[in-house]
Amino acid sequence: MIATSFQSGGVEYTLTRAEIRHVEALIDLLADDPIGSTRETTNPEARTIYEDAFKRIDEDPAQLLVTVLVGDAVIGTMQLTFIPGMSRMGATRLQIEAVRVHEDYRSKGIGSSMIRWACEEGARRGAFLAQLTSDQTRKEAHDFYERLGFVASHVGFKKSLS
Numbered sequence: 001m002i003a004t005s006f007q008s009g010g011v012e013y014t015l016t017r018a019e020i021r022h023v024e025a026l027i028d029l030l031a032d033d034p035i036g037s038t039r040e041t042t043n044p045e046a047r048t049i050y051e052d053a054f055k056r057i058d059e060d061p062a063q064l065l066v067t068v069l070v071g072d073a074v075i076g077t078m079q080l081t082f083i084p085g086m087s088r089m090g091a092t093r094l095q096i097e098a099v100r101v102h103e104d105y106r107s108k109g110i111g112s113s114m115i116r117w118a119c120e121e122g123a124r125r126g127a128f129l130a131q132l133t134s135d136q137t138r139k140e141a142h143d144f145y146e147r148l149g150f151v152a153s154h155v156g157f158k159k160s161l162s
Contacts, residue, residue: 002064004117008109011070015117018065018077023047023054025074026067029100035135036100064121068101068114075102076110080118082125094122096132115148 003016018026027050031040057063057079068076081095096118101111119130133156134141142152 002066002121006113006117008113011108013075013110013113014069015076015114016067016069018054018058018067020051020054020058022067022074023050026050026054026065026077029074029077029102030098032100032103035137066114066118068110070105075105076100076114078114078118080121082122082127088128091128092126094118094125094127094130096130099132111144112148115145 003014005012005014007013024047027040027042027047030036031042054065057065062082062084064080064082066078066080067074078099079097081097083093083095085091085093096115099111099114101114122130130150132145132150134145146152
């Protein structure tokens, strides 16, 4: 079990592996922004879809779904994927995705603590570099990642398969 604590603004936060009991709160975080609201649903009838996704992620040793807690309340999340590769002399990459912090907790240093921890965890697991994607419209997020040392060095492409 991965668990660590950090303080920000006099509040203690716990960063830990997500549990099935966190699924509803994770859905809420993913859906609570202009982009997420177009591709996620908080409809209770869809919960089994998210629970199935959670189980697939949780069973895969290359995946780590993280929650940030204040007490028992989920206030942040991110998904880490460890990608082994042939390039860069067989390097493993850390992919950081779906980074979210509840709106009531933004601008308190929580996101920075999350990303720093993710990079430390990636290095601990042997990753050569950390990478992430961010929607082109998320200018504030781009500034945030650049402040943390990330460089917009590549152009990403996506294609829907459905």
